[in-house]
Amino acid sequence: xxxxxxxxxxxxxxxxxxxxxxxTTDDGIEGWSEYYDQFNGAxxxxxxxxxxxxxxxxxxxxxxxxxxxxxxxxxTKVASGGNLxxxxxxxxxxxxxxxxxxxxxxxxxxxxxxxxxRIPIYWTHYGSFRAAFAGFFKRAHGFEPLESMEDxxxxxxxxxxxxxxxxxxxxxxxxxxxxxxxxxxLKLGPGLFDSHLSLQLIRDVHAQLDxxxxxxxxxxxxxxxxxxxxxADGYRRLARELDGRGLRWLELDGPxxxxxxxxxxxxxxxxxSLESLYGAQAYRPxxxxxxxxxxxxxVLWNGAxxxxxxxxxxxxxxxxxxxxxxxxxxxxxxxxxFAAAFSNVAVLEVRMDEAPWIDTFLTQPPxxxxxxxxxxxxxxxxxxxxxxxxAEYPRTNRELHHDLPH
Numbered sequence: 001x002x003x004x005x006x007x008x009x010x011x012x013x014x015x016x017x018x019x020x021x022x023x024t025t026d027d028g029i030e031g032w033s034e035y036y037d038q039f040n041g042a043x044x045x046x047x048x049x050x051x052x053x054x055x056x057x058x059x060x061x062x063x064x065x066x067x068x069x070x071x072x073x074x075x076t077k078v079a080s081g082g083n084l085x086x087x088x089x090x091x092x093x094x095x096x097x098x099x100x101x102x103x104x105x106x107x108x109x110x111x112x113x114x115x116x117x118r119i120p121i122y123w124t125h126y127g128s129f130r131a132a133f134a135g136f137f138k139r140a141h142g143f144e145p146l147e148s149m150e151d152x153x154x155x156x157x158x159x160x161x162x163x164x165x166x167x168x169x170x171x172x173x174x175x176x177x178x179x180x181x182x183x184x185x186l187k188l189g190p191g192l193f194d195s196h197l198s199l200q201l202i203r204d205v206h207a208q209l210d211x212x213x214x215x216x217x218x219x220x221x222x223x224x225x226x227x228x229x230x231x232a233d234g235y236r237r238l239a240r241e242l243d244g245r246g247l248r249w250l251e252l253d254g255p256x257x258x259x260x261x262x263x264x265x266x267x268x269x270x271x272x273s274l275e276s277l278y279g280a281q282a283y284r285p286x287x288x289x290x291x292x293x294x295x296x297x298x299v300l301w302n303g304a305x306x307x308x309x310x311x312x313x314x315x316x317x318x319x320x321x322x323x324x325x326x327x328x329x330x331x332x333x334x335x336x337x338f339a340a341a342f343s344n345v346a347v348l349e350v351r352m353d354e355a356p357w358i359d360t361f362l363t364q365p366p367x368x369x370x371x372x373x374x375x376x377x378x379x380x381x382x383x384x385x386x387x388x389x390x391a392e393y394p395r396t397n398r399e400l401h402h403d404l405p406h
Contacts, residue, residue: 298323
């Protein structure tokens with residue numbers, strides 16, 4: 001089997017651009033993967049195209065994703081990580097879909113599972129994306145903008161209707177009469193380099209958690225994600241401030257292993273981190289330092305083959321892992337197959353707030369019932385992309401940025 005063609009497709013997904021890779025084999029099998037590079041500052045499509053050309057030139061078999069993944073990583077050592085790692089991940093994930101379809105097996109079985117077919121999920125960016133993209137959600141869903149912390153309580157009925165038992169939110173503040181997300185240390189805008197933990201941020205987080213805990217009740221767990229907002233001293237202080245709030249975890253990024261270890265020691269709640277790392281070798285010093293309670297793995301950024309190595313390494317240290325998955329439906333199904341194949345995957349991140357039309361992008365969209373994603377036993381990822389539907393929603397030139405506080 002050989003790669004006959006590789007194509008990249010994009011579509012308007014509301015407040016983001018949906019991006020997919022299709023690998024077509026010489027005997028007509030199509031393998032799909034979703035990828036996302038909006039945090040990168042540069043697209044990964046050129047790297048995908050160049051690497052595919054190398055695989056075609058040397059006649060690699062796309063039904064051998066492990067060989068392809070390890071070979072591409074071995075031959076690109078001097079440029080490892082970042083965009084290049086994500087490009088390899090997109091290719092290996094599409095090749096897993098090829099392999100599954102060629103063998104008539106779901107990816108969860110190719111990876112050694114499934115241990116389960118009902119994957120527990122949590123609602124990510126709960127309330128925070130409704131605030132960040134208020135205009136879009138008003139136009140697309142008719143949701144009224146969130147003007148105050150108390151307005152977050154309106155979302156609780158949606159949580160109950162889906163049977164969801166955990167949510168993750170990001171710090172919010174009030175700006176010009178409505179709620180807005182604090183800067184996360186990643187996006188251009190006011191406050192990008194402001195890594196100080198202010199008294200106002202502390203007050204806002206407490207007010208936000210008060211409303212969420214009161215409206216959701218004691219049976220829904222809450223996680224708080226502060227991304228790259230702070231430096232080590234700020235994270236330590238925030239962890240102390242949140243003592244007694246009963247968070248499932250505090251999620252943060254950035255500190256080196258020693259600093260993260262100190263943060264973990266000062267916290268009474270579990271610390272989740274490492275979603276922005278690439279490869280098992282990068283995770284190893286953090287695990288050796290016992291600096292994190294919940295290592296987070298991004299299957300779309302690392303690739304399912306390389307993510308498997310990280311999950312096994314984490315299990316050697318007695319740790320359950322979480323899956324970073326703030327992306328669309330195909331990415332969710334890809335991550336769900338991975339979650340089914342490893343007994344130490346605790347929970348799957350799912351973006352419940354999406355454009356209403358993205359269900360049409362997939363021939364079989366995800367099925368979520370009673371707080372769980374129900375895994376298909378169809379070959380590969382159990383779905384495919386409907387290219388004709390993508391064409392109905394062409395990517396626009398607009399860039400959607402949420403308002404950041406000054």
